[in-house]
Amino acid sequence: MKSAVLVFPGINRERDMARALRLVSGREPAMVWHAETSLPEGTDLVVAPGGFSYGDYLRCGAIAARSPVMNAVRAFASDGGLVLGVCNGFQILCESELLPGILMRNARLKFICHDVHVRVERSDTPFTRGYNAGQVIRVPVAHGEGNYAADEDTIRRLEGEGRVLYRYCSPSGEVGDTHNINGAAQSIAGIINERGNVLGMMPHPENHVEDIMGCTDGRGLFAGLVAHLGRAA
Ligand SMILES: NC(=O)CC[C@H](N)C(=O)O
Numbered sequence: 001m002k003s004a005v006l007v008f009p010g011i012n013r014e015r016d017m018a019r020a021l022r023l024v025s026g027r028e029p030a031m032v033w034h035a036e037t038s039l040p041e042g043t044d045l046v047v048a049p050g051g052f053s054y055g056d057y058l059r060c061g062a063i064a065a066r067s068p069v070m071n072a073v074r075a076f077a078s079d080g081g082l083v084l085g086v087c088n089g090f091q092i093l094c095e096s097e098l099l100p101g102i103l104m105r106n107a108r109l110k111f112i113c114h115d116v117h118v119r120v121e122r123s124d125t126p127f128t129r130g131y132n133a134g135q136v137i138r139v140p141v142a143h144g145e146g147n148y149a150a151d152e153d154t155i156r157r158l159e160g161e162g163r164v165l166y167r168y169c170s171p172s173g174e175v176g177d178t179h180n181i182n183g184a185a186q187s188i189a190g191i192i193n194e195r196g197n198v199l200g201m202m203p204h205p206e207n208h209v210e211d212i213m214g215c216t217d218g219r220g221l222f223a224g225l226v227a228h229l230g231r232a233a
Pocket of ligand 1: 049050051052053056060086087088089142143144145146
């Protein structure tokens with residue numbers, strides 16, 4: 001697996017992401033500055049990490065989505081390359097129209113920073129094959145704008161096509177308003193595009209990959225990607 005982590009001004013989770021990728025894949029990811037116009041040769045996974053690109057001005061991710069590197073990411077995705085966006089990365093992918101919908105302010109208008117539970121809805125995708133369908137994992141969130149929204153037709157399609165991969169839930173897997181931390185439509189925490197090669201998610205799996213972090217539930221996502229792409233591709 002040869003991954004590339006995108007670095008935008010104001011991003012602050014790129015090292016956490018690089019550490020998780022290195023730990024699980026055994027390979028150092030390339031760090032790619034937003035002004036680049038191409039991705040390193042042989043890249044098979046592009047990751048947009050979390051943080052506060054451009055200080056969240058306009059809307060979270062709106063300015064980063066117009067960065068030169070995003071043209072290369074769009075071309076990479078349209079060739080079938082795997083793209084993962086976490087938190088601000090998810091916002092950037094929506095703003096780039098690589099994923100449908102938007103991330104609005106959290107329903108209670110407060111920044112949320114704590115562990116949550118999410119249910120893995122399917123295990124037959126490169127992004128979830130490290131888990132079992134229905135498995136509940138504990139992962140941290142840290143966002144002010146994680147309230148996923150889209151028009152009714154888009155939500156119907158996402159559900160009908162099995163494109164919701166992660167959903168906020170209780171520790172035992174129940175989904176409902178009480179466990180929907182930010183008011184997201186259908187308790188959506190993560191979705192894939194129509195082709196299934198672009199995932200955006202609000203929680204941070206990269207922060208639960210080592211015992212010292214108090215939980216390793218996020219590891220399955222990276223382990224699944226490594227299983228899909230091969231360790232030293
Ligand atoms: N941790 C993050 O990526 C935060 C994303 C964004 N700055 C927000 O607050 O919603």
